[in-house]
Amino acid sequence: MSTDMAPLQAVLFDMDGTLIDSEKLWSIGLVEVADELGGSLSAETRASMVGKDLVSSVRMLMADLGVTGEPAVVQRLLVSAMAREFANALEWRPGAEDLLKAVRAAGLRTGLVTSTHRNLTSVALETIGRDNFDIIVCGDDVAHTKPHPEPYRKALRELDVTADATVAIEDSPAGSTSARTAGIATLVVPLEVPVEPAPLLTIRPSLVGVTVADLQALLLGR
Ligand SMILES: [Mg+2]
Known part of the structure; x- marks a missing residue:
């Protein structure tokens, strides 16, 4: 366990089940x-x-x-x-819109990492805002989708950030596995199915009240 903590540079958001109750x-x-x-x-x-x-x-x-x-x-x-x-x-999950706004206001880079194909993602972005994301990785942009780490690795490359300066936010077992096997500390807010504890995962009931400081703290001890 390291006592040095990299400053948080980027937050990668899953879409379905994490940002929106889709x-x-x-x-x-x-x-x-x-x-x-x-x-x-x-x-x-x-x-x-x-x-x-x-x-x-x-x-x-x-x-x-x-x-x-x-x-x-x-x-x-x-x-x-x-x-x-x-x-x-389409509806936001509780706390999701506030957290996304706070992350943007803090000047952090953001990515959307979704298994949903680009045509449907575009419809969802009418609600969640295309301008809220520096990069968007869709299911049809990768050879291997979640739970494979490729979508998250691609997002790190496109943002030019390292895994140890990045936090992911996910809701599903497949998404959590994808993010953590890409080496990213991941906040999990399970929705439809439970997510088992695993290294790099922090499980919370929802995003209500989650702050940028909470995300930064996920980089502690990794
Ligand atoms: Mg999801």
């Missing part, structure tokens, strides 16, 4: 598409989709329903269902 909207969109395909999605499969990318989610949905055919067709159905939900019903 996992509920994903649940609605998935039910709609399962219905269109003439089946119903199991709770187990839905839970294991949280934090995964679109292509994986479509594959899991089709397998769960026993549907064969062209994944691209199912993917289009899901994207249009989600674009409707995102445009109509």
